[in-house]
Amino acid sequence: MSQSVVKNAKADAPPPGRSAPAGRRLQGHPWLTLLTVAVGVMMVALDGTIVAIANPAIQNDLKASPADIQWVTSGYLLALAVFLITAGKIGDRFGHKSTFLVGAVGFAASSAAIGFAGNIQTVIAFRVLQGLFGALLQPAALGLLRGAFPVEKLNMAIGIWAGVIGASTAAGPIVGGLLVEHVSWQSVFFINIPVGLLALLLGIWVLKDVRAENAAKSFDIPGILLLSAAMFMLVWGIIKAPSWGWGDTSTLLFLGGAVLALVAFALWQRVAREPLIPLSLFRSVPLSAGTLLMILMAFSFFGAIFFVTFYLQNVHGMSPVDAGVHLLPMTGMMIVGAPAAGAAIGRVGPRIPIVVGMVLTSVAMYGMSTLDAGSGSGVMSLWFVLMGLGISPVLVGATEVIVGNAPLELSGVAGGLQQAAMQVGGSLGTAVLGALMAAKVTDVLPGNWAAAGLPPVEGAQAQGLEQAAQLGIAPPPAPGTPQQVVDAMATAVHDSFVSGMSLAFAVAAVVAFVAALLGLLTRRGTTDTGPAVHI
Secondary structure, X not given: OOHHHHHHHHHXXXXXXXXXXXXXXXXXXXXXXXXXHHHHHHHHHHHHHHHHHHXXXXXXXXXXXXXXXXXXXXXXXXXXXXXXHHHHHHHHHHOXXXXXXXXXXXXXXXXXXXXXXXXXXXXXXXXXXXXXXXXXXHHHHXXXXXXXXXXXXXXHHHXXXXXXXXXXXXXXXXXXXXXXXXXXXXXXXXXXXXXXXXXXXXXXXXXXXXXXXXXXXXXXXHHHHHHXXXXXXXXXXXXXXXXXXXXXXXXXXXXXXXXXXXXXXXXXXHHOOOOOOOHHHHHOXXXXXXXXXXXXXXXXXXXXXXXXXXXXXXXXXXXXXXXXXXXXXXXXXXXXXXXXXXXXXXHHOOHHHHXXXXXXXXXXXXXXHOOOOOOOHHHHHHHHHHHHHHHHHHHHHHHHHHHHOOOHHHHHHHHHHHHHHHHHHHHHHHHHHHHHHHHHHHHHHHHHHHHOOOOOOOHHHHHHHHHHHOOOOOOOOOOOOOHHHHHHHHHHHHHHHHXXXXXXXXXXXXXXXXXXXXXXXXXXXXXXXXXXXXX
């Protein structure tokens, strides 16, 4: 146990012969701490997917352009990815409790502002602010868990925490669909207000700050600026590449600028007095492997799962709520599997569960690549269950490897690194697999169209057909079109979409298998995980 933790424990101890007040006994309680941080991160995870369902209603109500609506999602994810590591440093410097509380209040307040917005520009501005406050919450949550739990129970806590994130992410389409259908698009944001207030009240009552004395006392401003610029250019280049083209000058400038900024950042970290991310962190092979593993896991999982919602809604004709319900087998396995994975990792270490989990994920991805337009719910559920079971130990294990192999005074930075790796991997996977899928659909659509006996389509009409087919959307028939022709058009489009989706899942399966091999380099954290708190 570090000296600073010992000092904090002594300072908080009651005088001899007197017991601590009931409120003080609850402060720092591990399981109540877990409940509190879970409430906070639930808002961030839920908002990553819940808003996608509300976007059409927002566009219609505020008369927004397609580009503006893209910014409603991209602005949030961009701010979240760019600020995560800096937010972790803020937690290390000022305390994870204070950082968590500011993040919870700010997230709820910016959500309220979006609900009251009267134009799309205001919505976008406060979505960016939401992302910044959300970035404060996630690394602080991991820092608080690490400070509250003894080493033998930390993995189980991280497992439950990861389960909450997975369940919230998957529940987004269901919750969003219900709110938009039965209340309004504003309610998607207003729901964060009571959740944020609950996180604030629980945080004031329950959370106890644990910080190391040797945490940096100043901020590496040049490092923050260089890293933020690199993350912005990388994520923005990835987001825009599908529409600009991967070989476009703008795409290459952003991605090349990101590489240059990262090189400059690494060089600066070698000479900075108090670096933002000490490069000595990456001397730990398990930590470096865990970070790359998180990127590859997010690449394959979030990149591939992006297409499932289009497959369910546009190919199978499900409503957003029905599509969310069909994802429940995966969600349920993540909820059950994450705590179980935490317990298993506590017994045997992270290596075996991570490798087994990524192998199961790879098998599930390959299984998803075999689906066709007529696949039933049973076979889909089988692969969803396997995917949920496979991804759970990876979310828990990689988090434990990254945060557990970092010094206590850098736990916030390590938490930010873990979350940033997930955001970058997810963005990269969505963009790269999306580009591969689009190319495949464009390649096979003319042949499927002709095989269905349909007349050729040229010019702008052909381009519009390709763009719709990349989302699995059959073109609207002209009045009086025979049903046989309508069915033939839908079949050609859906078969083309499924061909592209199959390629995306096959590539994701290969990436997941590479991640499984990388998992062989991971091991349990060797640094002090914080105070042993009575449970």
